[in-house]
Amino acid sequence: NAGVTQTPKFQVLKTGQSMTLQCAQDMNHEYMSWYRQDPGMGLRLIHYSVGAGITDQGEVPNGYNVSRSTTEDFPLRLLSAAPSQTSVYFCASGQGAYNEQFFGPGTRLTVL
Amino acid sequence: AQKVTQAQTEISVVEKEDVTLDCVYETRDTTYYLFWYKQPPSGELVFLIRRNSFDEQNEISGRYSWNFQKSTSSFNFTITASQVVDSAVYFCALSERNAGNMLTFGGGTRLMVKP
Numbered sequence: 001n002a003g004v005t006q007t008p009k010f011q012v013l014k015t016g017q018s019m020t021l022q023c024a025q026d027m028n029h030e031y032m033s034w035y036r037q038d039p040g041m042g043l044r045l046i047h048y049s050v051g052a053g054i055t056d057q058g059e060v061p062n063g064y065n066v067s068r069s070t071t072e073d074f075p076l077r078l079l080s081a082a083p084s085q086t087s088v089y090f091c092a093s094g095q096g097a098y099n100e101q102f103f104g105p106g107t108r109l110t111v112l
Numbered sequence: 113a114q115k116v117t118q119a120q121t122e123i124s125v126v127e128k129e130d131v132t133l134d135c136v137y138e139t140r141d142t143t144y145y146l147f148w149y150k151q152p153p154s155g156e157l158v159f160l161i162r163r164n165s166f167d168e169q170n171e172i173s174g175r176y177s178w179n180f181q182k183s184t185s186s187f188n189f190t191i192t193a194s195q196v197v198d199s200a201v202y203f204c205a206l207s208e209r210n211a212g213n214m215l216t217f218g219g220g221t222r223l224m225v226k227p
Contacts, residue, residue, distance in 0.1 A: 044217070099162065106155055
């Protein structure tokens with residue numbers, strides 16, 4: 001099993017550009033989520049999904065979109081990148097928010 | 113709203129010392145789950161433990177132990193005889209049954225174990 005995979009590992013964007021961070025899991029988990037990690041602020045939940053076709057906002061959803069067309073994939077879209085979105089992004093999956101989360105390796109995003 | 117506070121942003125110890133990482137949480141729910149995750153310098157996040165609100169028994173796993181006290185809303189993590197490989201950022205997290213599947217993390221504690 002590959003677990004949770006994320007692509008790309010690193011990305012540099014200019015302000016105003018859009019892009020999609022990819023996340024996939026092969027553990028048949030219904031629950032998937034996206035976090036951003038900033039120094040001193042821990043991980044903050046951006047969006048999450050409890051199954052295909054179901055998504056909801058987390059703590060810091062502004063500027064990001066998600067969709068969940070399959071159980072395996074949960075892409076995160078940045079609509080118009082801003083320097084405040086410079087961060088490390090982690091995707092995770094698990095059997096619900098109440099259980100162990102399996103994290104991807106992260107994507108380090110820099111917005112200039 | 114659920115909240116997790118890790119007041120210690122950085123701790124530095126010498127190898128073989130014991131160290132306790134504090135975690136204080138806030139919740140209005142009676143059913144909730146607490147977690148600890150480790151993030152070593154390589155950056156990945158590793159699950160350490162999960163505890164539900166109805167199980168206040170302390171847990172020990174090798175050199176690691178966890179003290180869950182509902183009376184003080186704390187879920188502290190102790191490493192006995194620390195080793196250099198324990199150097200990492202440690203996160204405490206909380207999920208409430210009625211919080212709509214949201215998992216909230218504390219700000220993390222960076223532990224540096226010096227040889």
